[in-house]
Amino acid sequence: MNTPSLLNMTAPLRDDFDIPYHDLGPSERAPRLALVAGIHGNELNGVFVLSRLADFLHSIARGERSGQHLRERVIIIPAVNVLGVNTRSRPWPFDKIDINCMFPGREDGETTQRIAAAVLNVTRSAYYRVDVHASNLDIEEMPQVRLYDPNDDERATACLFGLPAVIERPLNKVFVTTLLRAWRRFGGENFVIQGGLAGNLQTNHCEQLFRGLVAFLDRTGIVEGLTLAEDEEDLRYFNNNQTFAVLSDHAGFFVSRRVVGRWIQAGDLIGHIYDSFAGTILTEVRAPVGGLVCSLRRQPLLFQGDLLARILTLHESNEAMALALRGQG
Ligand SMILES: [Zn+2]
Incomplete structure:
Protein backbone atom coordinates (compact mmCIF):
# COMPACT_ATOMS: atom_id res chain seq x y z
CA MET A 1 0.00 0.00 0.00
CA ASN A 2 1.41 3.35 -1.04
CA THR A 3 0.76 5.68 1.89
CA PRO A 4 1.06 9.39 1.14
CA SER A 5 2.02 11.85 3.83
CA LEU A 6 0.54 15.26 4.60
CA LEU A 7 3.65 16.68 6.10
CA ASN A 8 7.11 15.57 7.09
CA MET A 9 8.43 16.98 10.36
CA THR A 10 11.79 16.82 12.01
CA ALA A 11 12.12 16.43 15.77
CA PRO A 12 14.85 17.58 18.19
CA LEU A 13 16.02 14.15 19.29
CA ARG A 14 14.35 11.44 17.25
CA ASP A 15 13.70 10.39 13.67
CA ASP A 16 11.54 12.51 11.41
CA PHE A 17 7.85 11.80 11.53
CA ASP A 18 4.94 12.18 9.14
CA ILE A 19 1.18 12.60 9.15
CA PRO A 20 0.06 9.77 6.86
CA TYR A 21 -3.29 9.78 5.06
CA HIS A 22 -5.24 7.62 2.64
CA ASP A 23 -5.96 8.70 -0.94
CA LEU A 24 -8.42 6.19 -2.41
CA GLY A 25 -10.27 5.80 -5.68
CA PRO A 26 -9.73 7.44 -9.08
CA SER A 27 -6.68 9.67 -8.56
CA GLU A 28 -7.29 11.79 -11.67
CA ARG A 29 -10.45 13.30 -10.15
CA ALA A 30 -10.96 15.87 -7.44
CA PRO A 31 -11.90 14.14 -4.18
CA ARG A 32 -15.63 13.75 -3.61
CA LEU A 33 -15.21 13.28 0.13
CA ALA A 34 -12.58 14.19 2.74
CA LEU A 35 -12.76 12.65 6.22
CA VAL A 36 -10.63 13.98 9.06
CA ALA A 37 -10.26 12.77 12.66
CA GLY A 38 -7.83 13.05 15.53
CA ILE A 39 -7.32 16.81 15.40
CA HIS A 40 -7.65 16.29 19.14
CA GLY A 41 -5.23 13.46 19.86
CA ASN A 42 -7.22 11.88 22.70
CA GLU A 43 -10.45 11.52 20.68
CA LEU A 44 -9.91 7.92 19.75
CA ASN A 45 -13.34 6.91 18.39
CA GLY A 46 -12.81 8.93 15.21
CA VAL A 47 -9.24 7.69 14.76
CA PHE A 48 -10.38 4.07 15.04
CA VAL A 49 -13.46 4.47 12.84
CA LEU A 50 -11.61 6.28 10.04
CA SER A 51 -8.72 3.80 10.04
CA ARG A 52 -11.22 0.92 9.85
CA LEU A 53 -13.11 2.70 7.08
CA ALA A 54 -9.85 3.18 5.15
CA ASP A 55 -9.17 -0.56 5.45
CA PHE A 56 -12.69 -1.28 4.18
CA LEU A 57 -12.29 1.05 1.19
CA HIS A 58 -8.82 -0.30 0.36
CA SER A 59 -10.29 -3.80 0.20
CA ILE A 60 -13.00 -2.55 -2.21
CA ALA A 61 -10.38 -0.72 -4.30
CA ARG A 62 -8.32 -3.92 -4.52
CA GLY A 63 -11.38 -5.73 -5.88
CA GLU A 64 -11.69 -8.03 -2.87
CA ARG A 65 -15.40 -7.35 -2.35
CA SER A 66 -17.36 -8.68 -5.25
CA GLY A 67 -19.91 -6.33 -6.78
CA GLN A 68 -18.61 -3.33 -4.82
CA HIS A 69 -16.87 -0.43 -6.54
CA LEU A 70 -15.27 2.76 -5.32
CA ARG A 71 -16.58 5.28 -7.86
CA GLU A 72 -15.15 8.48 -6.43
CA ARG A 73 -11.92 9.64 -4.87
CA VAL A 74 -11.89 9.76 -1.05
CA ILE A 75 -9.29 11.34 1.25
CA ILE A 76 -9.05 9.99 4.82
CA ILE A 77 -6.82 11.47 7.52
CA PRO A 78 -7.40 9.25 10.59
CA ALA A 79 -5.10 11.13 12.97
CA VAL A 80 -4.08 14.74 12.35
CA ASN A 81 -2.50 15.07 15.80
CA VAL A 82 -0.17 12.09 15.36
CA LEU A 83 1.97 12.88 18.36
CA GLY A 84 -1.09 13.52 20.53
CA VAL A 85 -2.49 10.09 19.67
CA ASN A 86 0.80 8.57 20.79
CA THR A 87 0.75 10.41 24.09
CA ARG A 88 -3.03 10.59 24.74
CA SER A 89 -2.87 14.34 24.44
CA ARG A 90 -5.73 16.50 23.16
CA PRO A 91 -3.46 19.36 22.01
CA TRP A 92 -0.20 19.07 20.09
CA PRO A 93 2.13 17.72 22.82
CA PHE A 94 5.21 19.96 22.31
CA ASP A 95 3.56 23.31 22.84
CA LYS A 96 0.05 22.31 24.05
CA ILE A 97 -1.61 24.11 21.13
CA ASP A 98 -5.13 23.03 20.09
CA ILE A 99 -4.74 22.35 16.35
CA ASN A 100 -8.41 23.24 15.82
CA CYS A 101 -7.49 26.81 16.83
CA MET A 102 -4.86 27.11 14.10
CA PHE A 103 -6.82 27.09 10.83
CA PRO A 104 -6.26 28.11 8.09
CA GLY A 105 -2.63 27.77 9.18
CA ARG A 106 0.55 28.79 7.37
CA GLU A 107 2.87 26.73 5.24
CA ASP A 108 5.88 28.66 6.54
CA GLY A 109 4.65 28.90 10.14
CA GLU A 110 5.23 26.98 13.35
CA THR A 111 4.53 23.25 13.50
CA THR A 112 0.79 23.42 14.28
CA GLN A 113 0.30 26.18 11.67
CA ARG A 114 2.04 23.97 9.11
CA ILE A 115 -0.13 21.00 10.12
CA ALA A 116 -3.31 23.09 9.74
CA ALA A 117 -2.21 24.38 6.33
CA ALA A 118 -1.39 20.83 5.17
CA VAL A 119 -4.77 19.45 6.31
CA LEU A 120 -6.58 22.27 4.52
CA ASN A 121 -4.48 21.86 1.40
CA VAL A 122 -5.29 18.19 0.95
CA THR A 123 -9.01 18.45 1.85
CA ARG A 124 -10.14 21.76 0.32
CA SER A 125 -10.80 20.43 -3.19
CA ALA A 126 -13.23 17.78 -1.85
CA TYR A 127 -16.97 18.47 -2.23
CA TYR A 128 -18.09 16.80 1.02
CA ARG A 129 -15.87 17.37 4.06
CA VAL A 130 -16.34 15.80 7.48
CA ASP A 131 -14.41 16.51 10.69
CA VAL A 132 -14.96 13.73 13.26
CA HIS A 133 -14.67 14.49 16.97
CA ALA A 134 -15.47 12.87 20.29
CA SER A 135 -16.42 15.19 23.11
CA ASN A 136 -13.88 15.72 25.89
CA LEU A 137 -12.83 13.67 28.93
CA ASP A 138 -15.90 14.73 30.94
CA ILE A 139 -18.96 14.55 28.68
CA GLU A 140 -20.13 11.62 26.55
CA GLU A 141 -21.97 12.56 23.35
CA MET A 142 -24.32 10.33 21.37
CA PRO A 143 -23.22 10.00 17.72
CA GLN A 144 -24.63 13.05 15.93
CA VAL A 145 -24.11 15.37 12.98
CA ARG A 146 -23.46 18.98 13.95
CA LEU A 147 -24.33 21.80 11.58
CA TYR A 148 -23.30 25.41 12.13
CA ASP A 149 -25.38 27.96 10.19
CA PRO A 150 -25.81 25.45 7.36
CA ASN A 151 -27.21 25.96 3.89
CA ASP A 152 -30.14 23.86 2.62
CA ASP A 153 -27.87 21.38 0.79
CA GLU A 154 -26.03 20.66 4.05
CA ARG A 155 -29.32 20.22 5.91
CA ALA A 156 -30.46 17.65 3.38
CA THR A 157 -27.14 15.84 3.14
CA ALA A 158 -26.72 15.63 6.93
CA CYS A 159 -29.58 13.13 6.98
CA LEU A 160 -27.67 10.74 4.68
CA PHE A 161 -25.34 9.74 7.53
CA GLY A 162 -28.27 8.01 9.18
CA LEU A 163 -27.09 9.05 12.65
CA PRO A 164 -29.93 9.45 15.14
CA ALA A 165 -29.62 13.22 15.54
CA VAL A 166 -28.75 16.18 13.35
CA ILE A 167 -28.19 19.21 15.55
CA GLU A 168 -28.11 22.71 14.17
CA ARG A 169 -26.27 25.46 16.00
CA PRO A 170 -25.41 29.07 15.22
CA LEU A 171 -21.86 29.69 14.05
CA ASN A 172 -19.64 30.72 16.94
CA LYS A 173 -18.62 34.31 16.29
CA VAL A 174 -15.55 34.09 18.54
CA PHE A 175 -14.16 30.65 17.74
CA VAL A 176 -13.30 31.29 14.08
CA THR A 177 -10.10 29.31 13.63
CA THR A 178 -11.58 25.81 13.29
CA LEU A 179 -11.18 23.48 10.34
CA LEU A 180 -14.93 23.75 9.66
CA ARG A 181 -14.66 27.55 9.37
CA ALA A 182 -11.67 27.26 7.05
CA TRP A 183 -13.48 24.74 4.83
CA ARG A 184 -16.51 27.01 4.36
CA ARG A 185 -14.43 29.47 2.35
CA PHE A 186 -13.99 26.77 -0.29
CA GLY A 187 -17.71 26.03 -0.71
CA GLY A 188 -18.87 22.42 -0.89
CA GLU A 189 -20.71 20.85 2.05
CA ASN A 190 -19.11 20.72 5.48
CA PHE A 191 -19.99 18.70 8.57
CA VAL A 192 -18.81 17.97 12.09
CA ILE A 193 -19.61 14.54 13.48
CA GLN A 194 -19.42 14.08 17.25
CA GLY A 195 -19.52 10.75 19.02
CA GLY A 196 -18.55 9.43 22.41
CA LEU A 197 -16.10 10.41 25.09
CA ALA A 198 -12.42 11.29 24.70
CA GLY A 199 -9.67 9.24 26.35
CA ASN A 200 -10.73 5.75 25.29
CA LEU A 201 -12.88 3.83 22.85
CA GLN A 202 -16.63 3.18 23.06
CA THR A 203 -17.19 0.35 20.61
CA ASN A 204 -20.98 0.87 20.45
CA HIS A 205 -20.48 4.45 19.26
CA CYS A 206 -17.73 3.36 16.87
CA GLU A 207 -20.04 0.80 15.25
CA GLN A 208 -22.78 3.40 14.84
CA LEU A 209 -20.35 5.93 13.36
CA PHE A 210 -18.91 3.31 10.99
CA ARG A 211 -22.38 2.26 9.82
CA GLY A 212 -23.31 5.92 9.36
CA LEU A 213 -20.28 6.64 7.19
CA VAL A 214 -20.86 3.51 5.09
CA ALA A 215 -24.50 4.55 4.60
CA PHE A 216 -23.26 7.95 3.48
CA LEU A 217 -20.85 6.36 0.95
CA ASP A 218 -23.75 4.31 -0.40
CA ARG A 219 -26.33 7.12 -0.59
CA THR A 220 -23.95 9.58 -2.25
CA GLY A 221 -22.93 6.99 -4.86
CA ILE A 222 -19.28 7.11 -3.79
CA VAL A 223 -19.34 3.34 -3.29
CA GLU A 224 -21.55 1.22 -5.53
CA GLY A 225 -22.91 -2.22 -4.74
CA LEU A 226 -23.15 -2.05 -0.96
CA THR A 227 -25.97 -4.04 0.56
CA LEU A 228 -26.87 -2.35 3.80
CA ALA A 229 -29.12 -3.82 6.42
CA GLU A 230 -32.41 -1.94 6.28
CA ASP A 231 -32.78 -1.23 9.94
CA GLU A 232 -35.41 1.22 11.05
CA GLU A 233 -33.77 4.59 11.33
CA ASP A 234 -35.24 7.09 13.69
CA LEU A 235 -33.52 10.24 12.57
CA ARG A 236 -34.47 13.58 14.01
CA TYR A 237 -33.47 17.15 13.35
CA PHE A 238 -32.95 19.53 16.27
CA ASN A 239 -32.19 23.24 16.33
ZN1 LIG B 1 -12.38 17.31 19.21
Whole structure:
Protein backbone atom coordinates (compact mmCIF):
# COMPACT_ATOMS: atom_id res chain seq x y z
CA MET A 1 0.00 0.00 0.00
CA ASN A 2 1.41 3.35 -1.04
CA THR A 3 0.76 5.68 1.89
CA PRO A 4 1.06 9.39 1.14
CA SER A 5 2.02 11.85 3.83
CA LEU A 6 0.54 15.26 4.60
CA LEU A 7 3.65 16.68 6.10
CA ASN A 8 7.11 15.57 7.09
CA MET A 9 8.43 16.98 10.36
CA THR A 10 11.79 16.82 12.01
CA ALA A 11 12.12 16.43 15.77
CA PRO A 12 14.85 17.58 18.19
CA LEU A 13 16.02 14.15 19.29
CA ARG A 14 14.35 11.44 17.25
CA ASP A 15 13.70 10.39 13.67
CA ASP A 16 11.54 12.51 11.41
CA PHE A 17 7.85 11.80 11.53
CA ASP A 18 4.94 12.18 9.14
CA ILE A 19 1.18 12.60 9.15
CA PRO A 20 0.06 9.77 6.86
CA TYR A 21 -3.29 9.78 5.06
CA HIS A 22 -5.24 7.62 2.64
CA ASP A 23 -5.96 8.70 -0.94
CA LEU A 24 -8.42 6.19 -2.41
CA GLY A 25 -10.27 5.80 -5.68
CA PRO A 26 -9.73 7.44 -9.08
CA SER A 27 -6.68 9.67 -8.56
CA GLU A 28 -7.29 11.79 -11.67
CA ARG A 29 -10.45 13.30 -10.15
CA ALA A 30 -10.96 15.87 -7.44
CA PRO A 31 -11.90 14.14 -4.18
CA ARG A 32 -15.63 13.75 -3.61
CA LEU A 33 -15.21 13.28 0.13
CA ALA A 34 -12.58 14.19 2.74
CA LEU A 35 -12.76 12.65 6.22
CA VAL A 36 -10.63 13.98 9.06
CA ALA A 37 -10.26 12.77 12.66
CA GLY A 38 -7.83 13.05 15.53
CA ILE A 39 -7.32 16.81 15.40
CA HIS A 40 -7.65 16.29 19.14
CA GLY A 41 -5.23 13.46 19.86
CA ASN A 42 -7.22 11.88 22.70
CA GLU A 43 -10.45 11.52 20.68
CA LEU A 44 -9.91 7.92 19.75
CA ASN A 45 -13.34 6.91 18.39
CA GLY A 46 -12.81 8.93 15.21
CA VAL A 47 -9.24 7.69 14.76
CA PHE A 48 -10.38 4.07 15.04
CA VAL A 49 -13.46 4.47 12.84
CA LEU A 50 -11.61 6.28 10.04
CA SER A 51 -8.72 3.80 10.04
CA ARG A 52 -11.22 0.92 9.85
CA LEU A 53 -13.11 2.70 7.08
CA ALA A 54 -9.85 3.18 5.15
CA ASP A 55 -9.17 -0.56 5.45
CA PHE A 56 -12.69 -1.28 4.18
CA LEU A 57 -12.29 1.05 1.19
CA HIS A 58 -8.82 -0.30 0.36
CA SER A 59 -10.29 -3.80 0.20
CA ILE A 60 -13.00 -2.55 -2.21
CA ALA A 61 -10.38 -0.72 -4.30
CA ARG A 62 -8.32 -3.92 -4.52
CA GLY A 63 -11.38 -5.73 -5.88
CA GLU A 64 -11.69 -8.03 -2.87
CA ARG A 65 -15.40 -7.35 -2.35
CA SER A 66 -17.36 -8.68 -5.25
CA GLY A 67 -19.91 -6.33 -6.78
CA GLN A 68 -18.61 -3.33 -4.82
CA HIS A 69 -16.87 -0.43 -6.54
CA LEU A 70 -15.27 2.76 -5.32
CA ARG A 71 -16.58 5.28 -7.86
CA GLU A 72 -15.15 8.48 -6.43
CA ARG A 73 -11.92 9.64 -4.87
CA VAL A 74 -11.89 9.76 -1.05
CA ILE A 75 -9.29 11.34 1.25
CA ILE A 76 -9.05 9.99 4.82
CA ILE A 77 -6.82 11.47 7.52
CA PRO A 78 -7.40 9.25 10.59
CA ALA A 79 -5.10 11.13 12.97
CA VAL A 80 -4.08 14.74 12.35
CA ASN A 81 -2.50 15.07 15.80
CA VAL A 82 -0.17 12.09 15.36
CA LEU A 83 1.97 12.88 18.36
CA GLY A 84 -1.09 13.52 20.53
CA VAL A 85 -2.49 10.09 19.67
CA ASN A 86 0.80 8.57 20.79
CA THR A 87 0.75 10.41 24.09
CA ARG A 88 -3.03 10.59 24.74
CA SER A 89 -2.87 14.34 24.44
CA ARG A 90 -5.73 16.50 23.16
CA PRO A 91 -3.46 19.36 22.01
CA TRP A 92 -0.20 19.07 20.09
CA PRO A 93 2.13 17.72 22.82
CA PHE A 94 5.21 19.96 22.31
CA ASP A 95 3.56 23.31 22.84
CA LYS A 96 0.05 22.31 24.05
CA ILE A 97 -1.61 24.11 21.13
CA ASP A 98 -5.13 23.03 20.09
CA ILE A 99 -4.74 22.35 16.35
CA ASN A 100 -8.41 23.24 15.82
CA CYS A 101 -7.49 26.81 16.83
CA MET A 102 -4.86 27.11 14.10
CA PHE A 103 -6.82 27.09 10.83
CA PRO A 104 -6.26 28.11 8.09
CA GLY A 105 -2.63 27.77 9.18
CA ARG A 106 0.55 28.79 7.37
CA GLU A 107 2.87 26.73 5.24
CA ASP A 108 5.88 28.66 6.54
CA GLY A 109 4.65 28.90 10.14
CA GLU A 110 5.23 26.98 13.35
CA THR A 111 4.53 23.25 13.50
CA THR A 112 0.79 23.42 14.28
CA GLN A 113 0.30 26.18 11.67
CA ARG A 114 2.04 23.97 9.11
CA ILE A 115 -0.13 21.00 10.12
CA ALA A 116 -3.31 23.09 9.74
CA ALA A 117 -2.21 24.38 6.33
CA ALA A 118 -1.39 20.83 5.17
CA VAL A 119 -4.77 19.45 6.31
CA LEU A 120 -6.58 22.27 4.52
CA ASN A 121 -4.48 21.86 1.40
CA VAL A 122 -5.29 18.19 0.95
CA THR A 123 -9.01 18.45 1.85
CA ARG A 124 -10.14 21.76 0.32
CA SER A 125 -10.80 20.43 -3.19
CA ALA A 126 -13.23 17.78 -1.85
CA TYR A 127 -16.97 18.47 -2.23
CA TYR A 128 -18.09 16.80 1.02
CA ARG A 129 -15.87 17.37 4.06
CA VAL A 130 -16.34 15.80 7.48
CA ASP A 131 -14.41 16.51 10.69
CA VAL A 132 -14.96 13.73 13.26
CA HIS A 133 -14.67 14.49 16.97
CA ALA A 134 -15.47 12.87 20.29
CA SER A 135 -16.42 15.19 23.11
CA ASN A 136 -13.88 15.72 25.89
CA LEU A 137 -12.83 13.67 28.93
CA ASP A 138 -15.90 14.73 30.94
CA ILE A 139 -18.96 14.55 28.68
CA GLU A 140 -20.13 11.62 26.55
CA GLU A 141 -21.97 12.56 23.35
CA MET A 142 -24.32 10.33 21.37
CA PRO A 143 -23.22 10.00 17.72
CA GLN A 144 -24.63 13.05 15.93
CA VAL A 145 -24.11 15.37 12.98
CA ARG A 146 -23.46 18.98 13.95
CA LEU A 147 -24.33 21.80 11.58
CA TYR A 148 -23.30 25.41 12.13
CA ASP A 149 -25.38 27.96 10.19
CA PRO A 150 -25.81 25.45 7.36
CA ASN A 151 -27.21 25.96 3.89
CA ASP A 152 -30.14 23.86 2.62
CA ASP A 153 -27.87 21.38 0.79
CA GLU A 154 -26.03 20.66 4.05
CA ARG A 155 -29.32 20.22 5.91
CA ALA A 156 -30.46 17.65 3.38
CA THR A 157 -27.14 15.84 3.14
CA ALA A 158 -26.72 15.63 6.93
CA CYS A 159 -29.58 13.13 6.98
CA LEU A 160 -27.67 10.74 4.68
CA PHE A 161 -25.34 9.74 7.53
CA GLY A 162 -28.27 8.01 9.18
CA LEU A 163 -27.09 9.05 12.65
CA PRO A 164 -29.93 9.45 15.14
CA ALA A 165 -29.62 13.22 15.54
CA VAL A 166 -28.75 16.18 13.35
CA ILE A 167 -28.19 19.21 15.55
CA GLU A 168 -28.11 22.71 14.17
CA ARG A 169 -26.27 25.46 16.00
CA PRO A 170 -25.41 29.07 15.22
CA LEU A 171 -21.86 29.69 14.05
CA ASN A 172 -19.64 30.72 16.94
CA LYS A 173 -18.62 34.31 16.29
CA VAL A 174 -15.55 34.09 18.54
CA PHE A 175 -14.16 30.65 17.74
CA VAL A 176 -13.30 31.29 14.08
CA THR A 177 -10.10 29.31 13.63
CA THR A 178 -11.58 25.81 13.29
CA LEU A 179 -11.18 23.48 10.34
CA LEU A 180 -14.93 23.75 9.66
CA ARG A 181 -14.66 27.55 9.37
CA ALA A 182 -11.67 27.26 7.05
CA TRP A 183 -13.48 24.74 4.83
CA ARG A 184 -16.51 27.01 4.36
CA ARG A 185 -14.43 29.47 2.35
CA PHE A 186 -13.99 26.77 -0.29
CA GLY A 187 -17.71 26.03 -0.71
CA GLY A 188 -18.87 22.42 -0.89
CA GLU A 189 -20.71 20.85 2.05
CA ASN A 190 -19.11 20.72 5.48
CA PHE A 191 -19.99 18.70 8.57
CA VAL A 192 -18.81 17.97 12.09
CA ILE A 193 -19.61 14.54 13.48
CA GLN A 194 -19.42 14.08 17.25
CA GLY A 195 -19.52 10.75 19.02
CA GLY A 196 -18.55 9.43 22.41
CA LEU A 197 -16.10 10.41 25.09
CA ALA A 198 -12.42 11.29 24.70
CA GLY A 199 -9.67 9.24 26.35
CA ASN A 200 -10.73 5.75 25.29
CA LEU A 201 -12.88 3.83 22.85
CA GLN A 202 -16.63 3.18 23.06
CA THR A 203 -17.19 0.35 20.61
CA ASN A 204 -20.98 0.87 20.45
CA HIS A 205 -20.48 4.45 19.26
CA CYS A 206 -17.73 3.36 16.87
CA GLU A 207 -20.04 0.80 15.25
CA GLN A 208 -22.78 3.40 14.84
CA LEU A 209 -20.35 5.93 13.36
CA PHE A 210 -18.91 3.31 10.99
CA ARG A 211 -22.38 2.26 9.82
CA GLY A 212 -23.31 5.92 9.36
CA LEU A 213 -20.28 6.64 7.19
CA VAL A 214 -20.86 3.51 5.09
CA ALA A 215 -24.50 4.55 4.60
CA PHE A 216 -23.26 7.95 3.48
CA LEU A 217 -20.85 6.36 0.95
CA ASP A 218 -23.75 4.31 -0.40
CA ARG A 219 -26.33 7.12 -0.59
CA THR A 220 -23.95 9.58 -2.25
CA GLY A 221 -22.93 6.99 -4.86
CA ILE A 222 -19.28 7.11 -3.79
CA VAL A 223 -19.34 3.34 -3.29
CA GLU A 224 -21.55 1.22 -5.53
CA GLY A 225 -22.91 -2.22 -4.74
CA LEU A 226 -23.15 -2.05 -0.96
CA THR A 227 -25.97 -4.04 0.56
CA LEU A 228 -26.87 -2.35 3.80
CA ALA A 229 -29.12 -3.82 6.42
CA GLU A 230 -32.41 -1.94 6.28
CA ASP A 231 -32.78 -1.23 9.94
CA GLU A 232 -35.41 1.22 11.05
CA GLU A 233 -33.77 4.59 11.33
CA ASP A 234 -35.24 7.09 13.69
CA LEU A 235 -33.52 10.24 12.57
CA ARG A 236 -34.47 13.58 14.01
CA TYR A 237 -33.47 17.15 13.35
CA PHE A 238 -32.95 19.53 16.27
CA ASN A 239 -32.19 23.24 16.33
CA ASN A 240 -30.72 25.28 19.12
CA ASN A 241 -34.09 25.98 20.75
CA GLN A 242 -34.54 22.25 21.29
CA THR A 243 -31.39 21.67 23.35
CA PHE A 244 -32.03 21.64 27.10
CA ALA A 245 -28.98 21.70 29.36
CA VAL A 246 -29.27 20.19 32.85
CA LEU A 247 -26.85 21.89 35.24
CA SER A 248 -25.83 20.80 38.73
CA ASP A 249 -27.31 22.68 41.66
CA HIS A 250 -24.68 21.27 43.98
CA ALA A 251 -21.00 20.30 44.03
CA GLY A 252 -20.28 16.64 44.72
CA PHE A 253 -19.94 13.29 43.02
CA PHE A 254 -22.29 12.72 40.08
CA VAL A 255 -23.21 9.16 39.12
CA SER A 256 -25.59 8.24 36.31
CA ARG A 257 -26.64 4.88 34.95
CA ARG A 258 -28.28 6.45 31.90
CA VAL A 259 -27.13 5.72 28.36
CA VAL A 260 -26.76 8.45 25.74
CA GLY A 261 -28.98 8.13 22.68
CA ARG A 262 -32.06 6.94 24.62
CA TRP A 263 -35.34 8.76 25.19
CA ILE A 264 -36.29 9.94 28.64
CA GLN A 265 -39.51 11.35 30.08
CA ALA A 266 -39.89 14.50 32.16
CA GLY A 267 -39.34 13.55 35.79
CA ASP A 268 -37.26 10.43 35.07
CA LEU A 269 -34.14 9.97 37.16
CA ILE A 270 -30.92 11.02 35.37
CA GLY A 271 -28.56 10.35 38.27
CA HIS A 272 -27.57 11.27 41.80
CA ILE A 273 -25.16 13.76 43.28
CA TYR A 274 -23.48 12.26 46.36
CA ASP A 275 -21.41 13.82 49.07
CA SER A 276 -18.06 12.36 48.08
CA PHE A 277 -16.92 11.95 51.70
CA ALA A 278 -20.07 11.00 53.59
CA GLY A 279 -21.63 9.07 50.69
CA THR A 280 -25.05 10.54 51.29
CA ILE A 281 -27.31 11.57 48.43
CA LEU A 282 -27.31 15.34 48.09
CA THR A 283 -29.55 15.64 45.04
CA GLU A 284 -31.69 13.43 42.87
CA VAL A 285 -31.23 14.76 39.36
CA ARG A 286 -34.43 14.36 37.35
CA ALA A 287 -35.13 15.26 33.75
CA PRO A 288 -36.80 18.70 33.63
CA VAL A 289 -38.13 17.89 30.14
CA GLY A 290 -38.73 14.76 28.10
CA GLY A 291 -36.49 14.05 25.13
CA LEU A 292 -33.42 12.35 23.75
CA VAL A 293 -30.41 12.15 26.10
CA CYS A 294 -27.73 13.58 23.84
CA SER A 295 -24.88 14.35 26.27
CA LEU A 296 -24.11 12.94 29.70
CA ARG A 297 -21.46 13.78 32.25
CA ARG A 298 -19.06 10.86 32.87
CA GLN A 299 -16.54 12.73 35.02
CA PRO A 300 -18.15 12.39 38.45
CA LEU A 301 -16.43 15.27 40.26
CA LEU A 302 -18.34 18.46 39.81
CA PHE A 303 -18.96 21.97 40.99
CA GLN A 304 -22.26 23.78 41.21
CA GLY A 305 -23.38 24.91 37.76
CA ASP A 306 -21.47 22.22 35.84
CA LEU A 307 -23.18 20.51 32.91
CA LEU A 308 -24.76 17.15 33.81
CA ALA A 309 -26.70 16.32 30.66
CA ARG A 310 -28.19 17.75 27.50
CA ILE A 311 -31.65 16.67 26.44
CA LEU A 312 -32.94 17.24 22.92
CA THR A 313 -36.63 18.07 23.04
CA LEU A 314 -39.23 17.59 20.32
CA HIS A 315 -40.62 21.07 20.85
CA GLU A 316 -38.85 24.39 20.82
CA SER A 317 -38.68 26.50 23.93
CA ASN A 318 -37.11 29.82 24.81
CA GLU A 319 -36.17 28.46 28.20
CA ALA A 320 -34.28 25.64 26.50
CA MET A 321 -32.44 28.24 24.45
CA ALA A 322 -31.32 30.18 27.51
CA LEU A 323 -30.27 27.05 29.36
CA ALA A 324 -28.54 25.58 26.34
CA LEU A 325 -26.41 28.65 25.97
CA ARG A 326 -25.41 28.54 29.64
CA GLY A 327 -24.47 24.90 29.35
CA GLN A 328 -22.66 25.05 26.05
CA GLY A 329 -19.66 22.77 26.17
ZN1 LIG B 1 -12.38 17.31 19.21
